[in-house]
Amino acid sequence: MNRLRRLAAWLEDRTGIWHALGPIAKHVVPRTGWAYVFGSATLVAFLIQVVTGITLTTVYVPSADEAYSSLEFITERATLGRLIRGMHFFGASAMVVLIGIHAVRVFLMGAFKFPREMNWLVGVGLLLLTLTIAFTGQLLRWDQNAIWSVVVGAEQAGRVPVIGTAIARFIIGGDFLGGATLSRFFALHVFVLPGLIFLFVGFHLFLVIRNGISEPPHAGEPVEPSTYRKSYAALLRREGVPFWPTAAWRDVVFATIVILAIVTLAAVIGPPALSKPPDPTIVDAYPRPDWYFLWYFAVLAMMPHWAESYLMVLGPLALIAVLIAIPLLFNRGERSPRRRPWAVGTVAFSGLVLTILTIAGNQSHWSPDFGVQPLPVHLIGTTSGPIYEGAQVFYSKGCLYCHRIEDHGGHRGPALTTIADRLTRREMTIRIMNGGYNMPGFAGNLAPAELDGIIEFLRSRTSEGATRARTPASMGPDTSAIGSR
Amino acid sequence: MCCGSDEPIASAASGPGETGDGVSTSAAGETMDRRRWMSRLSLTLCGLAAAVAGVPILGFFLAPFVSAHPERWRGVGRVSQFPVGSTTTVRFEDPSSLPWSGQVAKTAAWLRREGEASFIAFSLDCTHLGCPVRWEEQANLFMCPCHGGVYYSNGEVAGGPPPRPLTRYPVRVRGDAVEIHTTPLPIT
Numbered sequence: 001m002n003r004l005r006r007l008a009a010w011l012e013d014r015t016g017i018w019h020a021l022g023p024i025a026k027h028v029v030p031r032t033g034w035a036y037v038f039g040s041a042t043l044v045a046f047l048i049q050v051v052t053g054i055t056l057t058t059v060y061v062p063s064a065d066e067a068y069s070s071l072e073f074i075t076e077r078a079t080l081g082r083l084i085r086g087m088h089f090f091g092a093s094a095m096v097v098l099i100g101i102h103a104v105r106v107f108l109m110g111a112f113k114f115p116r117e118m119n120w121l122v123g124v125g126l127l128l129l130t131l132t133i134a135f136t137g138q139l140l141r142w143d144q145n146a147i148w149s150v151v152v153g154a155e156q157a158g159r160v161p162v163i164g165t166a167i168a169r170f171i172i173g174g175d176f177l178g179g180a181t182l183s184r185f186f187a188l189h190v191f192v193l194p195g196l197i198f199l200f201v202g203f204h205l206f207l208v209i210r211n212g213i214s215e216p217p218h219a220g221e222p223v224e225p226s227t228y229r230k231s232y233a234a235l236l237r238r239e240g241v242p243f244w245p246t247a248a249w250r251d252v253v254f255a256t257i258v259i260l261a262i263v264t265l266a267a268v269i270g271p272p273a274l275s276k277p278p279d280p281t282i283v284d285a286y287p288r289p290d291w292y293f294l295w296y297f298a299v300l301a302m303m304p305h306w307a308e309s310y311l312m313v314l315g316p317l318a319l320i321a322v323l324i325a326i327p328l329l330f331n332r333g334e335r336s337p338r339r340r341p342w343a344v345g346t347v348a349f350s351g352l353v354l355t356i357l358t359i360a361g362n363q364s365h366w367s368p369d370f371g372v373q374p375l376p377v378h379l380i381g382t383t384s385g386p387i388y389e390g391a392q393v394f395y396s397k398g399c400l401y402c403h404r405i406e407d408h409g410g411h412r413g414p415a416l417t418t419i420a421d422r423l424t425r426r427e428m429t430i431r432i433m434n435g436g437y438n439m440p441g442f443a444g445n446l447a448p449a450e451l452d453g454i455i456e457f458l459r460s461r462t463s464e465g466a467t468r469a470r471t472p473a474s475m476g477p478d479t480s481a482i483g484s485r
Numbered sequence: 486m487c488c489g490s491d492e493p494i495a496s497a498a499s500g501p502g503e504t505g506d507g508v509s510t511s512a513a514g515e516t517m518d519r520r521r522w523m524s525r526l527s528l529t530l531c532g533l534a535a536a537v538a539g540v541p542i543l544g545f546f547l548a549p550f551v552s553a554h555p556e557r558w559r560g561v562g563r564v565s566q567f568p569v570g571s572t573t574t575v576r577f578e579d580p581s582s583l584p585w586s587g588q589v590a591k592t593a594a595w596l597r598r599e600g601e602a603s604f605i606a607f608s609l610d611c612t613h614l615g616c617p618v619r620w621e622e623q624a625n626l627f628m629c630p631c632h633g634g635v636y637y638s639n640g641e642v643a644g645g646p647p648p649r650p651l652t653r654y655p656v657r658v659r660g661d662a663v664e665i666h667t668t669p670l671p672i673t
């Protein structure tokens with residue numbers, strides 16, 4: 001026995017660590033597979049967040065005045081700072097993605113059914129904590145995007161009846177976004193939420209050990225609470241394997257891949273760029289959430305106006321209520337997705353909706369296109385005369401922010417490429433002067449000559465003219481933008 | 486007896502009525518009463534101690550819920566700086582700013598000069614979800630970059646999701662100075 005062994009034996013004698021933990025590591029579990037690796041991978045991503053987060057706090061200054069410049073320093077000047085920030089960003093993305101996959105896997109395999117209802121409910125808590133910590137982290141970037149995200153968050157909370165304004169004040173830490181705001185989010189993001197996540201993870205793992213890892217489901221073997229525990233114990237006796245290493249090796253392999261992916265993405269793509277400094281008086285802002293909240297950003301833009309105040313408050317509450325109700329209402333019966341078409345359909349439908357909303361949020365066609373350039377000549381079709389003059393007014397009055405001619409212009413309103421095929425002069429005038437559901441009325445904002453110009457221009461927008469415009473050769477090679485505001 | 490306790494430990498395992506470790510029934514009953522009393526005392530003290538430590542902590546944390554709203558008149562420029570009919574951004578220090586607020590200490594508003602002595606000040610915040618609206622001079626409209634809210638020059642909703650006109654701040658002219666009365670971030 002060499003010295004090392006003697007030291008280990010001494011430690012074990014005085015602490016009993018292996019005596020206590022060994023049986024847990026080697027506890028008997030059913031034969032599982034690669035579908036079971038996402039929970040532990042989420043935990044690994046969380047640990048990456050803890051480690052990179054602590055690293056960042058050694059330089060980050062949680063002060064409203066200096067946080068931005070300290071982040072600039074971390075990103076541009078600190079040795080390996082860009083990589084660490086990138087790892088923290090992609091670690092967050094990994095955590096959100098992996099906890100989502102894990103939840104879907106558990107749902108599809110019916111692993112939330114008896115006796116694992118509490119495993120699911122604690123998991124729901126972890127999902128909500130993960131989303132909250134992701135959002136608060138985005139705010140600690142403390143750039144222009146971040147401060148307006150705080151305001152948007154506070155305004156949403158403000159829609160809660162009666163106590164809404166108080167909650168909003170609580171979120172921003174007073175009357176205005178200011179010195180108190182960042183410190184609150186820092187405390188939440190760095191102490192409170194990680195502490196809660198550790199607690200919940202501990203409880204979650206305790207429950208995994210107590211209730212056992214769910215066996216892969218088989219069609220025709222429904223869960224019956226009165227007999228399940230007995231048959232699960234029999235299954236373990238029959239074909240159980242020790243968790244370490246027979247089941248755990250897959251977790252380790254996948255976790256390694258996750259870490260490699262995080263580091264690679266951080267090195268190649270890097271952290272999200274900081275937007276402008278957090279000066280609330282810079283009005284030229286374009287606030288957007290990180291990619292995993294784009295779907296919700298789209299929901300906020302596209303829900304019917306009359307329903308907003310209800311949906312903004314009740315929508316998230318209803319989603320949480322559904323997640324809580326799942327194991328309480330459906331804790332018995334078939335576990336196999338082959339016998340649960342509604343479960344599979346729900347997942348497929350939710351996935352489709354999330355994907356579509358994320359794409360919509362990324363395009364955000366409801367936003368005016370503030371950067372649009374004047375119409376190029378080949379789209380106007382002439383270089384002088386009333387149609388040309390009208391096109392200039394069409395641009396200067398901001399019509400192009402929301403309407404497009406061919407592929408030029410915003411997407412908020414309908415394309416007007418062939419509007420003259422659909423509307424008469426009189427109908428156009430009424431629409432422009434009175435506006436519509438999402439369109440401002442321009443009466444009082446257009447001189448008669450300007451209105452006539454716009455109408456002349458729009459009257460020239462026919463399918464015939466559009467076909468001509470698609471072959472710019474007829475207009476000569478000059479397609480450069482002309483005209484000015 | 487490690488801790489100087491005078492209670493027979495064995496009786497903890499024996500219910501009332503059992504003599505256990507040679508302890509009489511009545512003595513065991515007394516012991517149970519005593520233990521109940523001690524556990525109640527301990528739990529009460531735990532609650533009391535948690536409250537003594539917790540109340541000030543909660544108070545500190547929740548203060549923004551109840552703290553006073555300081556509101557002040559802030560000068561934003563001279564009357565002559567703002568041509569009649571113009572709409573411009575004005576910046577002023579928020580009245581609750583802290584010594585370390587630095588670059589977030591200031592807040593802004595859209596100031597519109599309607600006539601010789603009449604001004605309107607609009608909050609920057611879209612009444613939909615608070616994003617900063619932009620003034621589009623040529624189009625004569627305020628537009629929000631987030632969810633497509635549009636307002637007329639008088640702050641009325643022209644399109645998109647905003648449920649209310651732009652919030653107005655009180656404005657006054659004193660001598661040659663234009664002043665805005667600061668009010669908290671408008672929560673819809």
